[in-house]
Amino acid sequence: MEMPTLATLRHRIALIFTALLLAPALSLAQAPGASLSIPRTDLYAGFTVNVPDYKTVAGNIHALQGYELAFTLHLGDRFGLTASGAELFGSGADQFQLTAGPRFNILTGRFRPYATAQLGVSNQDSDTLHPGELSAAFSRRNAITYRAGGGADYQLTRRVYWRVGQWTAQPVPWARHASSLFQNFSTGFGYQF
Numbered sequence: 001m002e003m004p005t006l007a008t009l010r011h012r013i014a015l016i017f018t019a020l021l022l023a024p025a026l027s028l029a030q031a032p033g034a035s036l037s038i039p040r041t042d043l044y045a046g047f048t049v050n051v052p053d054y055k056t057v058a059g060n061i062h063a064l065q066g067y068e069l070a071f072t073l074h075l076g077d078r079f080g081l082t083a084s085g086a087e088l089f090g091s092g093a094d095q096f097q098l099t100a101g102p103r104f105n106i107l108t109g110r111f112r113p114y115a116t117a118q119l120g121v122s123n124q125d126s127d128t129l130h131p132g133e134l135s136a137a138f139s140r141r142n143a144i145t146y147r148a149g150g151g152a153d154y155q156l157t158r159r160v161y162w163r164v165g166q167w168t169a170q171p172v173p174w175a176r177h178a179s180s181l182f183q184n185f186s187t188g189f190g191y192q193f
Contacts, residue, residue: 046188064088097122
C-alpha cells in the first residue's frame with residue numbers, strides 16, 4: 001500500500017473539516033420549528049398536594065392540600081422566568097410560599113415537558129409538624145426555601161393549556177435544624193396572553 005501524497009492528505013483533511021462544519025449547520029437548518037408558538041406570558045392556577053418526608057406526632061403522614069398560582073414570562077420558546085405562590089392547609093397546619101426562578105421547556109410543541117428551579121420564602125404555622133420540636137414548630141416564619149423539579153403542559157387551545165402534572169422537591173423551612181423535604185404534586189390550567 002503506497003503512502004498518500006501531501007496534496008491528497010490536505011484534500012482529505014479539508015473534506016473532513018468541511019463535513020464537520022456543515023453537519024451541524026445542515027441539521028439546524030432542517031430542524032423542525034415549534035408546532036405551536038408560545039405567547040410571551042401565561043398565568044397558571046392549580047390544585048397542589050404537599051407530602052412531607054416525615055410522620056406527625058400521631059404517626060401519620062400529614063399531607064397538605066391547597067392551591068398554586070404562577071406567572072411566567074417567556075423569554076423565548078425554551079426559556080422563561082416564573083414567579084409562583086401557593087397556600088396549603090391541613091389539620092393543624094397552614095403554609096404559604098413565594099418562589100421565583102427559571103423555567104426551561106424541553107420540547108416546544110403541543111406537549112411541553114419542562115424543568116424548573118426556584119428560590120424564595122416560606123411561612124409555616126403548625127401544631128402537628130416537626131415531631132420533638134413542637135414548641136419551636138408552631139410558627140416558622142419567612143424561612144428561605146427552594147423548589148426544584150419539573151412537569152409537563154399540554155396545549156388544549158390556542159390560549160389554554162392543561163398542566164398534566166408537576167413535581168418539585170422543596171425543603172420547608174430550609175437551613176433550619178427541623179426542616180423537612182416536601183414533595184409537591186400539582187395539576188391545573190393556564191391561560192396564555
